[in-house]
Amino acid sequence: MSVQVWTYLLVGITFTLYIGIAIWSRAGSTKEFYVAGGGVSPLANGMATAADWMSAASFISMAGIIAFAGYDGSVYLMGWTGGYVLLALLLAPYLRKFGKFTVPDFIGDRYYSNTARMVAVFCALIVSFTYVAGQMRGVGVVFSRFLQVDINTGVIIGMIIVLFYAVLGGMKGITYTQVAQYCVLIFAFMVPAIFISFQMTGNPVPQLGMGSTLNDGSGTFLMDRLNGLSTELGFAEYTDGTKSVIDVFAITLALMVGTAGLPHVIVRFFTVKRVKDARKSAGLALLLIAILYTTAPAVSVFAKINLIDTVSNEEYSLMPAWFKNWEETGLLTFDDKNKDGIIQYVADKDRNELTVDNDIMVLANPEIANLPAWVIALVAAGGLAAALSTAAGLLLVISASVSHDLIKKVFKPNISEKGELWAARGAATVAVVIAGYFGIHPPGFVAAVVALAFGLAAASFFPAIVLGIFYKKMNKEGAIGGMIVGISLMLFYMAKFKLGWLGEIPDKSEWWFGISPEGFGTVAMIVNFVVALVINRFTPEPPEEVQEIVENIRIPSGAGEAVDH
Amino acid sequence: MSEKQKKATAYWKENVRYLFILLAIWFAVSFGAGIIFKDALNNIKIGGFKLGFWFAQQGSIYVFVVLIFVYVRLMNKLDKKYGYNE
Numbered sequence: 001m002s003v004q005v006w007t008y009l010l011v012g013i014t015f016t017l018y019i020g021i022a023i024w025s026r027a028g029s030t031k032e033f034y035v036a037g038g039g040v041s042p043l044a045n046g047m048a049t050a051a052d053w054m055s056a057a058s059f060i061s062m063a064g065i066i067a068f069a070g071y072d073g074s075v076y077l078m079g080w081t082g083g084y085v086l087l088a089l090l091l092a093p094y095l096r097k098f099g100k101f102t103v104p105d106f107i108g109d110r111y112y113s114n115t116a117r118m119v120a121v122f123c124a125l126i127v128s129f130t131y132v133a134g135q136m137r138g139v140g141v142v143f144s145r146f147l148q149v150d151i152n153t154g155v156i157i158g159m160i161i162v163l164f165y166a167v168l169g170g171m172k173g174i175t176y177t178q179v180a181q182y183c184v185l186i187f188a189f190m191v192p193a194i195f196i197s198f199q200m201t202g203n204p205v206p207q208l209g210m211g212s213t214l215n216d217g218s219g220t221f222l223m224d225r226l227n228g229l230s231t232e233l234g235f236a237e238y239t240d241g242t243k244s245v246i247d248v249f250a251i252t253l254a255l256m257v258g259t260a261g262l263p264h265v266i267v268r269f270f271t272v273k274r275v276k277d278a279r280k281s282a283g284l285a286l287l288l289i290a291i292l293y294t295t296a297p298a299v300s301v302f303a304k305i306n307l308i309d310t311v312s313n314e315e316y317s318l319m320p321a322w323f324k325n326w327e328e329t330g331l332l333t334f335d336d337k338n339k340d341g342i343i344q345y346v347a348d349k350d351r352n353e354l355t356v357d358n359d360i361m362v363l364a365n366p367e368i369a370n371l372p373a374w375v376i377a378l379v380a381a382g383g384l385a386a387a388l389s390t391a392a393g394l395l396l397v398i399s400a401s402v403s404h405d406l407i408k409k410v411f412k413p414n415i416s417e418k419g420e421l422w423a424a425r426g427a428a429t430v431a432v433v434i435a436g437y438f439g440i441h442p443p444g445f446v447a448a449v450v451a452l453a454f455g456l457a458a459a460s461f462f463p464a465i466v467l468g469i470f471y472k473k474m475n476k477e478g479a480i481g482g483m484i485v486g487i488s489l490m491l492f493y494m495a496k497f498k499l500g501w502l503g504e505i506p507d508k509s510e511w512w513f514g515i516s517p518e519g520f521g522t523v524a525m526i527v528n529f530v531v532a533l534v535i536n537r538f539t540p541e542p543p544e545e546v547q548e549i550v551e552n553i554r555i556p557s558g559a560g561e562a563v564d565h
Numbered sequence: 566m567s568e569k570q571k572k573a574t575a576y577w578k579e580n581v582r583y584l585f586i587l588l589a590i591w592f593a594v595s596f597g598a599g600i601i602f603k604d605a606l607n608n609i610k611i612g613g614f615k616l617g618f619w620f621a622q623q624g625s626i627y628v629f630v631v632l633i634f635v636y637v638r639l640m641n642k643l644d645k646k647y648g649y650n651e
Contacts, residue, residue, distance in 0.1 A: 066622075071603075074621035078595045081626045085591045088633045089584050093640075207623060211612040221613030239607065239618040248600050274651060279640060283633035290626050297622040470581075551570075554577050556640075557649040 006377035007146045014184050014381050015161060018388070021180060022165030022173040030420050033170030034101040034400050040175055040271040046284025048178035049268045051185065051389035053080075053259075053285070054292060055131075056138025059185055059386035064361030067300035067307075070230070071241030074297075075248055075518075079255025079454075081286060081293050086260040088282035092269040094469045096278035097553045101270060102397070103263040103461060104405040110468040111476040112546050114410055119483050121405045123460040124263045126487075128394045128401075129434070131264075131453045135391040136439025139384060145329055145363065146380035155439040158388065163432045166392045166399075167425050174392045175271060181385035186291060188382020192366040192375050193295050196302045199369060206298035222301055229308050234347030238304070243516075250519030258454025258521055261462035264393040267400070275556035303361045306368050311354060312345045319343075322367035331357035391435065399428035452494050455521025459486035463528040472550045474532070477539040482532030490524040493517055576647045583639050587632050595625040 001009075027033040040048070058080070066073030098106055104124060108117030136155050143154025165173045190206075197209030201222065214220050226238045236242050243251075259265065268285075269278045311319070316334060326332035333355045334343060345354040363383065366376045403424035408415055415423070460483050467474040467482075495501040497510075498517040508516075515523060541547075598606055603617030611619065644650040 071618060071621065074599060074618075077622050078599055078625050081629050082591065082595050085588070085629050085632055089587060089636055210623075211614040211619070213613065223613040223615070223618075239615050245600060249596060252595065252600065276641065276644070276650070279633075279637045283630070283637050286633055287630050290630050294623055294626050551573060554580075555573055555649055556644055557651050 001373060003146075003373040003376050004148070006374045007380050010374075010377045010381040011147070011384060014180075014385065017180055018161065018165055018177045021176045022169045025172045025176045026168045027170035027172045027421075030404075030417055030424065031101075032172045033421055033424050034270075034396075034404060035267075036170075036172040036175045036271045038271060039273055042272055042277045042281035043284055044175065044179050045268060045272050045277070045281040046288055047182040048175045048271075049265065049281065049285035050288035051178040051182035051385070052174075052268060052393040053265055053289060053390070054185065054386055055390035056135055056142075056383060056387035058292065058296075059189060060138060060142070060359050060362050060383050062362075063296040063299040063303065063365075064358035066297055067304040067361045068356075068358060069241065070236065070238040072243045072248065073300065074241075075243075075251040075255060077293055077297060079252045080259055081290060082252070083256040083259025084282060084286040084289070086256060087265065087269075088279060088286070090466055090469070091260055091266060092278045092282045093275045093556060094553045095266060095465070096269050096272065097275050097556060098549075099270070101267075101404055102400045103266050103465075104401060105409075106468070107461075107464055107479070108405070108409065110546065110549065111464075111474075111479045112543065113476040113480065116464075116476055116480050116483075117405060117409060119480055120461070120464070121401045123456065123483065123487055124397060124401050124405075127262065127453045127457050127460075128264065128397045129431075129438075130456075132391050132394040132398070132431070132435040133438035135387045135394070136435050138387040139391070140439055141359065142363075142380055142383040142387070145325075146377070152440045155436055158384075158391070158439075159432050159436040162388055162391050162395065163429060166395045166432070167428045170424065171267075171271060171396055174389075174396055177392070178389045181389040182288065184385040185382040185389075186288070188378045188385070189292050189362075190295060191378060192369070192371055193299050193302075195371050195375065196306075196365065196369045197298065200302055200305070206295045206302075210298035210301050222305065226301055226305055229305065229312075233308070233312065233345060238301075244514055246514055247516050247519055250513075250515045250522040252519075254458050254519050254521030254525070255454050257458040257462045257525055258456075261457035261460070261465070262454070263401075263457075263461070264390075264397045267397060268393075299362065299365065303365045303368065306365075307356070307361070308345065310368060311343045314343055316341050316343055320367075322364055325367075326360055326364055331360050395428050395431050395435065398431040399424050402427035402431075452490075452498065452517060452521075455490050455494070455518065455524065456487060458521035459490040459524030459528055463525060463532060467529070467532060469550065469553065472547050473536070473541055475536055475539055475542045478532040478534075478536030481535040482528040485531045486524045486528030489527055490521060493520045493524070572647055576643065576649065579643055580640070583636065583643075587636055590628065591632055594620060594628040599625050 031037055062076055095106060100106055104117050104120035107120040136158060139158035140151040140154040143149050144151040165177050193206040194204050197206040198204045200215055201209040201212040202215045203209040203212050214222060214225060230238045272278050272281055335353050337353050343354055344351055346352050363379060366379055403420055407423050408420050464479045464483050494517050599621035606617035607615040609616040
């Protein structure tokens with residue numbers, strides 16, 4: 001069977017599975033819609049969290065980014081996993097004990113203020129929308145390459161599927177489809193990695209293969225070979241990187257804190273039964289994520305060596321079929337500058353003739369390594385699972401923010417349970433349509449902003465939640481002030497140094513403290529903390545009953561189920 | 566302070582102490598070994614890996630996973646000790 005037939009088959013089977021699960025687990029109450037009824041097992045929640053968390057960016061782009069960035073790519077590996085330690089130790093157990101439906105719920109109640117709630121809703125919407133647009137685009141890219149449909153048609157197919165199970169099933173439907181999607185995506189990621197690791201090093205475990213010697217009898221270590229190839233072509237050594245220490249530090253911290261502050265991840269811990277389960281499922285989630293995250297850097301090394309070996313100084317006319325296929329998508333371009341018909345892939349921009357998009361490294365890896373057709377098709381199904389699961393989780397946050405935090409808590413407190421459920425479905429539908437629109441007409445800033453969503457989450461939510469739990473006397477004035485100053489500062493820095501909305505983008509040398517926009521969330525977070533604590537010093541203490549709530553969430557027993565109130 | 570409150574305060578203190586220790590390790594493997602001391606550690610090689618690079622792309626992640634499970638165990642024990650388990 002050809003790759004195309006296999007792809008149709010695998011994508012068809014997995015989509016049928018997702019829809020079947022959605023019909024089986026549709027939500028009947030707001031509690032089921034927001035937190036899946038609150039009775040999800042730690043393992044199921046761990047799998048769902050892992051799928052929720054690992055987006056198209058983790059599955060499709062990350063290994064490619066690392067392959068081209070070398071050591072600098074470590075910021076993503078440490079940043080996107082280390083955040084779970086913060087989440088498990090500092091947030092998840094207490095938020096579960098608190099037992100509400102959404103993150104703005106916590107902020108609004110803990111800081112006894114609807115203003116705080118609105119600020120939190122605003123931050124949640126900005127973070128989630130920027131993130132979800134990138135996912136829909138990812139769906140489109142996978143469809144267009146593997147099923148030869150137009151990117152826009154791909155986005156629309158993706159929209160319909162997500163609409164179906166997010167709107168029908170709510171959190172309950174999403175949770176169980178995410179469990180299935182985790183299985184699909186991890187299988188799809190591991191199979192080619194194991195094949196290639198075995199092919200190149202004789203060791204089937206990619207994490208070990210990466211540190212082994214090449215299988216060609218030379219006895220050279222993979223990493224040494226890659227360092228050698230990189231310097232030969234004029235790049236920095238793979239294990240060295242080019243970013244400054246302070247920037248690597250800041251980006252890693254911003255990604256960690258941002259991960260811990262992302263509403264669609266936090267909300268998953270409202271779905272388990274007990275505080276104890278929340279801790280355990282955070283551990284399981286990270287374990288399941290770590291399987292992919294420790295494999296990805298190995299894939300980067302394998303793919304980079306394979307790519308250089310295949311193309312560097314070879315004749316263009318002799319390139320294998322995958323080369324031409326990817327050229328058609330525009331993700332791979334060859335410009336024969338010196339007209340010798342040979343591919344020069346070098347660091348020097350004036351002489352370099354090959355441009356390779358990051359995303360190709362994972363998507364084309366099986367083809368580059370000559371793996372069987374079903375493995376190539378599997379990667380397509382995995383990429384779709386990763387993108388759809390994250391999109392669904394984000395859409396739920398958006399819909400809950402609107403129907404629960406805005407409509408139920410602020411504008412129409414006496415809305416009926418049924419009315420709220422319909423409002424939630426309506427909000428999810430509108431959100432899917434907007435996300436789809438951004439997927440089809442991506443504003444130039446989407447790609448840039450997705451990376452910055454973490455900075456925004458770090459600069460807004462994280463300090464307010466941590467202080468709310470660990471500092472009993474933290475009051476609303478401080479928290480609101482901190483969130484507003486934090487997110488404004490982050491938005492300003494993005495606008496100035498990344499998006500160029502305030503005139504021409506200044507040179508790197510003008511970065512504050514030498515920190516890039518991606519790492520600036522760290523600075524904005526610290527400013528948030530400082531502003532919050534200073535304002536807190538000069539404004540009245542929170543009321544007695546709020547301080548009692550804080551004492552209460554620190555004790556794990558008696559969490560009960562997430563309740564409406 | 567009532568007996569109940571005393572118990573809660575003591576529990577919280579022990580909890581925070583665990584957090585400090587675990588987060589110190591979290592910081593040491595990622596920001597310490599993987600970033601600040603990476604160049605020094607890169608002089609040591611284990612198999613094909615330079616040690617600093619290994620911490621940044623592999624080692625820190627393994628430690629993170631272990632840290633959370635250690636935390637789960639410590640807290641389950643602590644819950645039992647104070648009778649907060651359920």
